[in-house]
Amino acid sequence: MSKTLYLAISLEGQGLSGPEAYEVRSALEDQIDDSGLGEVVGGGCATDGSAVDIDIETDDFDALEEFLRDLLGHAELLEASSFQRAEEAEE
Numbered sequence: 772m773s774k775t776l777y778l779a780i781s782l783e784g785q786g787l788s789g790p791e792a793y794e795v796r797s798a799l800e801d802q803i804d805d806s807g808l809g810e811v812v813g814g815g816c817a818t819d820g821s822a823v824d825i826d827i828e829t830d831d832f833d834a835l836e837e838f839l840r841d842l843l844g845h846a847e848l849l850e851a852s853s854f855q856r857a858e859e860a861e862e
Contacts, residue, residue, distance in 0.1 A: 773828060773858070774828065774829050774830065774832055774856070774857070774858050775812070775826055775827065775828050775829075775856075775857045775858075776809065776826075776827045776829055776832060776835055776836065776839075776854060776855070776856055776857075777824065777825075777826055777827075777854070777855040777856075777857065778824060778825045778826075778827065778839060778852060778853075778854055779822065779823075779824045779852065779853045779855075780795075780799075780822060780823050780824070780843070780848055780851055780852045781821065781822050781851040781852075782795065782817075782820060782821055782822055782823065782848075782851070783821045783822070783851075785820070786820075787820035787821075788819075788820045789816065789817065789818040789819060789820045790820075791820055792816050792817065792820040792821070792822070792823055793816045793823075795823060796814060796816050796823040796825060799823075799825060799842070799846075800814065800825060802842055803825070803827055803835075803838075803839070806835075806838050808829060808831065808834050808835045808838050809827040809828060809829035809835045810827065810828045810829075811825060811826070811827055812826050812827065812828050813825075813826035814826055832856050836854055839852075839854070
């Protein structure tokens with residue numbers, strides 16, 4: 772079974788441009804990939820710098836979410852973040 776965690780982060784009020792928001796997303800993706808808890812399979816960035824989203828495939832929602840909560844807490848982005856879990860049956 773494939774599991775995907777969708778992470779959305781609002782960057783409104785941060786004063787970031789689109790390229791700066793992309794840098795935030797890229798740094799988070801690197802940390803996620805390095806953790807070994809999931810694989811980044813998609814994502815996006817608002818061109819005005821107001822939001823980013825990351826799609827992560829994982830075998831363990833709980834471990835990945837715990838890691839992300841710690842990472843986002845240190846980056847002071849946890850309160851601006853939301854998580855959505857999705858599971859898809861293999862065909």
